[in-house]
Amino acid sequence: MGITGMIYIVTMVFSLIVLILSSSTVGYDYFQFTQQYQPAVCRSNPTPCKDPTDKLFTVHGLWPSNFNGPHPANCTNATVNSHRIKNIQAQLKIIWPNVLDRTNHLGFWNKQWIKHGSCGNPPIMNDTHYFQTVINMYITQKQNVSEILSRAKIEPLGIQRPLVDIEKAIRNSINKKKPRFKCQNNGGVTELVEISLCSDRSLTQFRDCPHPFPPGSPYLCPADIQY
Numbered sequence: 001m002g003i004t005g006m007i008y009i010v011t012m013v014f015s016l017i018v019l020i021l022s023s024s025t026v027g028y029d030y031f032q033f034t035q036q037y038q039p040a041v042c043r044s045n046p047t048p049c050k051d052p053t054d055k056l057f058t059v060h061g062l063w064p065s066n067f068n069g070p071h072p073a074n075c076t077n078a079t080v081n082s083h084r085i086k087n088i089q090a091q092l093k094i095i096w097p098n099v100l101d102r103t104n105h106l107g108f109w110n111k112q113w114i115k116h117g118s119c120g121n122p123p124i125m126n127d128t129h130y131f132q133t134v135i136n137m138y139i140t141q142k143q144n145v146s147e148i149l150s151r152a153k154i155e156p157l158g159i160q161r162p163l164v165d166i167e168k169a170i171r172n173s174i175n176k177k178k179p180r181f182k183c184q185n186n187g188g189v190t191e192l193v194e195i196s197l198c199s200d201r202s203l204t205q206f207r208d209c210p211h212p213f214p215p216g217s218p219y220l221c222p223a224d225i226q227y
């Protein structure tokens with residue numbers, strides 16, 4: 001092979017690498033549908049929540065995510081058109097409340113749309129579609145994690161229990177796929193804060209959630225957790 005051939009191959013390989021790197025920063029591989037346990041969220045906050053919490057997992061966000069490298073973020077600067085979501089606001093307040101500040105639900109929705117939702121196109125077409133998609137997932141598709149656990153007789157009693165029991169209950173309702181858990185230390189005991197359900201990049205089927213937190217992370221759940 002001559003020098004021209006070498007240059008050709010090197011250029012092609014280099015272009016391919018650039019293409020792969022750039023597509024993985026703007027694109028994404030899968031979606032995480034993350035729900036947060038309200039009492040634990042308030043306990044994690046430096047200032048206490050003003051309003052009482054419900055013992056429920058409600059929506060944190062629907063996040064386009066990557067297997068490796070950074071997740072896409074901030075793909076728009078445009079805030080949510082509150083007029084266009086007027087007729088779904090009542091439902092959103094129930095499933096996606098701003099538990100830290102219930103006077104500012106829209107601020108929470110804006111943050112989630114700008115940081116995460118705007119990067120999920122396709123299949124997420126616009127802000128209204130983002131919120132409607134989450135309503136469909138939580139209510140119509142029965143991805144309400146509190147409901148899934150309750151049906152498996154796992155109620156939020158604030159007691160220590162094996163995480164595998166919770167994992168089993170979730171897996172049974174998401175086609176045996178692996179959920180992702182986030183925990184936090186609460187005065188010496190480790191409590192469950194978040195559960196994520198993962199779907200493929202077109203939001204059509206569940207998939208295993210990849211890489212939980214690395215060993216030593218404070219968010220990693222031990223074998224027994226409080227819920």
Ligand SMILES: *[C@@H]1O[C@H](CO)[C@@H](O)[C@H](O)[C@H]1NC(C)=O
Binds near residue numbers: 072074115
């Ligand atoms: C996205 O914007 C938020 C709010 O301005 C900022 O905190 C965050 O660092 C940004 N993330 C990226 C990856 O640019």
Ligand SMILES: *[C@@H]1O[C@H](CO)[C@@H](O)[C@H](O)[C@H]1NC(C)=O
Binds near residue numbers: 075077
């Ligand atoms: C958002 O605004 C910042 C500052 O004006 C700008 O640099 C950035 O490119 C904008 N991002 C998008 C996605 O429009």
Ligand SMILES: *[C@@H]1O[C@H](CO)[C@@H](O)[C@H](O)[C@H]1NC(C)=O
Binds near residue numbers: 125126128129
């Ligand atoms: C948002 O996307 C949905 C779904 O594709 C579409 O039906 C709707 O017309 C869009 N709304 C706006 C304001 O573009």
Ligand SMILES: *[C@@H]1O[C@H](CO)[C@@H](O)[C@H](O)[C@H]1NC(C)=O
Binds near residue numbers: 144150
């Ligand atoms: C989610 O499930 C919990 C537990 O069954 C239930 O109390 C709550 O009303 C459900 N939320 C919605 C919006 O259906």
